[in-house]
Amino acid sequence: MTNQEKHKIFGQLLESNKDKLYRICLGYLYEKNLAEDCFQEVLINIWKSLDNFKNKSQISTYVYRITVNTTISFNKKEKRHKQITGSNEPDFNRISNETTELGEEKSEKLAMLRKAISELADQERLIISMVLDEISNKEIGEIMGISQNHIGVKIHRIKNSLSQKLNAT
Template identity: 30%
Template sequence: MKKSERILIKKSASGNVDAFEELIKDYEKRAYNIAYRLLRNSEDAMDVVQEAFIKIYKSIKEFQFKSSFSTWVYRIVVNASIDFTRSKKAIYSLDENIKSEKGDIKREIADYQNTPEIELERKLTRELVQKSIDKLDDIHRIVIILRDIQGFSYDEISEILGCSLGTVKSRISRGRIALKEIILKEMELEEVNLSQKK
């Protein structure tokens, strides 16, 4: 942890709002990306991040410097997103779909030829992958988003979720297997639909 960050944390803990704003600005974009990937709605993601940052400000005195500040921040964002999803499910029916907005996954395969066909194929692939990720249960969806979309290390995910490294590895492995099965089923369904249209 940088000395300047440590100073800002201590100032924030004593109630300095300006110090907190300076401290948190480096985390805003990634916090939003995590919330958006989990909730699939930009307004909900903004609300959750704002709520998480308020919680961080109120509880920053409790930060013990045992883990990195970033993992502590992202743990609160993930938990706020999970709580939001649960509250939505309580309000609506259990099979209520979270409204999805088209967003691009950061990790894209590099291509050297940007033809309209390739662009369309890539877009359809992204949509298929995101649609399939949305169908994973919460436990596996969260680790897949943190690892494969946001690029966190296994150790960071372990800290963010507050579980052992073995549990993280196991969940990622199972999540990837489940995701592959969902993608294959989705592709089969699309092939059936296309053949019926012919």
């Protein structure tokens, strides 16, 4: 693959997937600054892995895999939550301009949602980020290496747990 072709494919991939990829990082790390750093690492890994894409899977599954795997490894920097916020509790209202763009009520709900997701287990946070972005159970199973049936059961449990957390707040 020539450099020009790589640039073209990379640009197209980014254009159509960047929001989903960013939200996977954000769902797992639940802090904007960390999610931005992770997103950058994801882009680097996508670029480095482009030569290895062999059309065996959908290109979207391919980039989601890279994103999920990069995000899993990014966990080593989990302690940075403390360094950035000065406490163990991240500020879920930190995303700027959100209130002006979404309005007070929606912005508050989004902060609640982020907080509820942050209370889920590591694997659950990643899975729910993909579910919320309407990635199919089959694709999530392929990305994680878990059977489709099992993912279905797991998603059902995570959705219940998320609803309970949201209702409790």
